[in-house]
Amino acid sequence: MKKITQLVALLCIGAFTIAALGCGNSQNASSKTPSKVMIEYWHVNAESFGGPSVKQLVEQFNKENPDIEVVEKYNPDMYKGLTQNLQAAMASGKNPDVVQMGYSYLNYAGENLKYASIPDIITKLSPEDNTYLQDNFLPNVLALATTDDGKQIGLPYSVSVPVLYYNPDVFKQAGLDPNQPPRTWQQVTQYAKTIKEKTGIMGFFMQEYADNWAQQALIESNGGQILAKKDGRTMAGFDTPEASEAYQVLADMVKNGDGLHATNEEAFQAFLSGKIGMVCTTIGKRDNFEKSAKFTVMATQFPSFEGKTRKLPAGGNLLMIFSQDPDKQKAAWRFVKFLESPGALALWSKGTGYLPPRKGVTEDPQGLKDFAEQNKNMQVAMSQMPEVVKWASFPGANGLQAEQALIDVRDIILSGKQSAADALKQAAAKINSML
Amino acid sequence: MKINSYRDWYWHILLLFAVVIQLWPLLFMLSTSFKTMDQIFLSTLNPLPAKPVIDNYLYVLKNLPLIQYIVNTLLIASSITLAKIITSILAGFAFVYYDFSHKEKLFNTLLLTFFIPITVVMMPNYLFISKLGLLNTPWGVILPQLADGMGIFLMRQSMRNIPKPLLEAGRLENASPWVILTRIILPLIKPSVIAMGIVFFINSWNDYFWPLLILHDKPTYTLPLALQMFISAEGGSEWGIAMAVAMLTALPPLLLYLTCQRFIMNTFMQSGVKG
Amino acid sequence: MNRFTWQSALFLAPATITLLLFAYWPLLQDVWLSFHSWNMVSPTMKFVGLQNYLQLLSSDELIKILLNTVLYILVLVCVNFILPYLLSFIIAHRLNRFSFFYRSALFIPSTVSLAVASILFLWILNPLAGPLNIILSAIGLESPRWFKESGLVIIIIGLIIGWKVFGYNLILLAAAMVDVPKELIEAARLENVSNWQLFRRIIVPMTSSTALYVFVITVVFGLQYVLVPVNMLTQGGPDQGSTNLVYIVYQYGFVFFQTGKASAFAILTMLIYALFLIVKTKVLDKKVHYEN
Secondary structure: OHHHHHHHHHHHHHHHHHHHHHHHHHHHHHHOOOOOEEEEEEEOOOOOOOHHHHHHHHHHHHHHOOOEEEEEEEOOOHHHHHHHHHHHHHHOOOOOOEEEEEHHHHHHHHHHOOOEOHHHHHHHHOHHHOOHHHHHEOHHHHHHHEOOOOOEOOEEEEEEOEEEEEOHHHHHHOOOOOOOOOOEHHHHHHHHHHHHHHHOOEEEEEOOOOOOHHHHHHHHHOOOOOEEEEOOEEEEOOOOHHHHHHHHHHHHHHHOOOEOOOOHHHHHHHHHOOOEEEEEEEHHHHHHHHHHOOOOOEEEEOOEOOOOOOOEEOEEEEEEEOOOOHHHHHHHHHHHHHHOOHHHHHHHHHHHOOEOOEOOOOOOOOOOHHHHHHOHHHHHHHOOHHHEEOOOOOOOOOHHHHHHHHHHHHHHHHOOOOOHHHHHHHHHHHHHHHO | OOOOHHHHHHHHHHHHHHHHHHHHHHHHHHHHOOOOHHHOOOOOOOOOOOOOOOHHHHHHHHHOOHHHHHHHHHHHHHHHHHHHHHHHHHHHHHHHHEOOOOHHHHHHHHHHHHHOOHHHHHHHHHHHHHHOOOOOOHHHHHHHHOOOHHHHHHHHHHHHOOOHHHHHHHHHOOOOHHHHHHHHHHHHHHHHHHHHHHHHHHHHHHOOHHHHHHOOOHHHOOHHHHHHOOOOOOOOOOHHHHHHHHHHHHHHHHHHHHHHHHHHHHHHHHHOOOO | OEOOHHHHHHHHHHHHHHHHHHHHHHHHHHHHHOOEEOOOOOOOOEEOOOHHHHHHHHOOHHHHHHHHHHHHHHHHHHHHHHHHHHHHHHHHHHOOOOHHHHHHHHHHHHHOOHHHHHHHHHHHOOOOOOHHHHHHHHOOOOOOOHHHOHHHHHHHHHHHHHHHHHHHHHHHHHHHHHHOOHHHHHHHHHOOOOHHHHHHHHHHHHOHHHHHHHHHHHHHHHHHHOHHHHHHHHOOOOOOOOOOHHHHHHHHHHHOOOHHHHHHHHHHHHHHHHHHHHHHHHHHHHHOOOOO
16 A cells, blocks of 8 residues: 555656646746737637637637737537536636637527627727628628627627438439439438338438427428517417428438437438438538548438428527627737638638638638539538528527427427427427426 | 356356457447548448558647646546545544544535535536636646545445454554554555545546536646547547547556556455455 | 544544535535526526425426436446346356456446447447447347437446446455455355355345445446436437436536526435435444444
């Protein structure tokens, strides 16, 4: 016991010394230039998804702006994790400066978090930019970062749309033409059936994240709504025939054995190993899919309902500023402008698969022109930009809990416990009592 | 002593089956760390890579401050383990050696703390650590974990097993409680202390939720936090690299166990078979 | 026993101060929080009295949470207590060789983090492409959707935790097994006592202190271990099918940001645990055999 204690104590002292030295060094490095304004940039980009791009952008900005130092901080567990950390930090008085906020948290953030309003910053500290927002962003895109009560709480940054990926080899095996992917949901149902019957391979899967993004696209493209305003109050809007009809399409596929109901990871892994024919998920997965699959991944537009316009909620994030100090606010705004510049957006797009929110980047030779021309899957996503709408976010203190209720109802419907119409009605009642 | 060889075979098969179940997933982990991205999700029973590559490990070594992470994790795990062992032994001793009013009540109170799930105390502790200015430091992670209700429980348990006459002998010679603790009791409970220490160490080494809240800057990360960097919900994970990091994270506790296990075995043999 | 209270206080101080400060003080704060409605950031907290508790007790998810918790405990006790108990007996007393090998091999998964274990099993159990599915298809069975069926998901998560924790508990119990005097066992064997009798009459009483400890950590830690797999794989789903008392505190506190309700659940959990502790002290402790 004595020997082990000594050994452990020695290890501790050694480790402590090394760590202290290490800490000491990094402290020295940053305290060398006291005149720099230091700002913190919080993001959700893991090493495997955009992390390197974030690093590159931050390095580039720091180099071009010697009076500002941006420090980036990764937050695990996506926007949920980031918001958790953000809340904890703000509760102890330490807020970051620039933050990627998920669109689904739009109303929650707008109501509960003390952010710095970008229009105010422009008016007070950077009046030369007073037409920046209107000049560079389409109104429907700018609206993505506007809360229900009209406040522009940030700038849209990463935009993703759902697309339908498919495996051309599986198509061929089932006698289907890979160059004629399904265009409507009816066709999807048929294709899924054919694939299952002719090859025994699962036909279709729609992503099942801890949110209702894809399901919203499904419902709203059939004319349904997630939220509805009744008498000035926001209520659940999905207990309508259009909504249940749309959901039932998905439920029926699962019931017939042509569609899969499982966790995302399981489904994506299965797709990559060639065991699912079609997968409906975000364009953000493009890069990962293309690299991990043994077959050529193809994509087509999110299927539509015959005769109805598609409505696709934008996934991704907006940039919000939380600095309270005017110097930091100015620096934060300069960083945000940099991130939204065509060159930076192009880099971002290539590194993550997100679509650029700003006008003209795809046509810009400095931007994404070449890349867009080469990558067909990217083109598919781009073509859907005009159909982008806001990702519905439940307001109020119980908003996040309401979202969970909708996620729960997905499990209920897809497991066949209840029909879509019944389940949605129950969920709407439950959610309305929460809002 | 009759050896029933038939029976022995039966047990061996059962245990081998258990071993396979325990190790098979690890084989996957090991082999995935040597695969390229497009090899990982092949639907086959054979976990071995067709063309093993060390790209994932090279990536890790090049892009992550691995030594720093290992040092961070080691510092935190060792400090917590040492602190818990010491405080538990001291407290356990007090419960066994002394008599005072409300002894059982106090013991149960301390014991109840290990029933408290981390989610319950996370937030208030975070705010407290933040007020102390210890955010982003290993000490912020270590401070709330200096003692452990389970440790006190276990130490009292094992001390209770010491024959009373031994303790009496010490008291008769007017030995101070400290001497009784270190000269008589400690040597006898060595195996329990080691087993407990290993448990504490491995738990701290793999701890995720609490360090996640406290450690913000990448240089301060522990290995489990580093692992999370490669698992992303949005864009998809890099399983190969994640598994490489996972392998590197798993090695030290494993080596620790294998080394210490021999020590435990030797201890058993030295203290002789009882009876 | 001595009466030098100040001396005993000295020995007790480090542990007691730490635990009071970092375990009980936050708990008291939680009690206070449970009477308010707060989201962790806004500077105003609304006092709501017993409303959180009333909502909690009348919600229909409470029954589900309690049932889930019980089911988890059953699975965990089987895999992490009964199984290692029996196997450690076999390894220590029924086998003559390879015990070192078995113990090392079976312990190895315990060194791996649960996050990694969750991911590994996600692939192995993949209902369309994983190795288990391949084996099942070979015998003509379709793989169930492990993580999307209410009862099954708890069993699977329990098994994943079991996989990792089994080794720990095994070596703890094996250490206790070795302490059992060999003469007793030899004497029993000479009288042709069956394995089961041997186990019940001799082994259990002699290893009961360690066994009790292992039983307690199986339940208490097991329920906490659930956090990681549930957080990574199911987030409480399907339809709250994999949540339990410990996870629900996390969900209300850190996913819905409803600190008041989370604290109310936390207090409820603590009350139930306190009950468990009382039962253990009054009933189980008496059955444990000590030398001292």
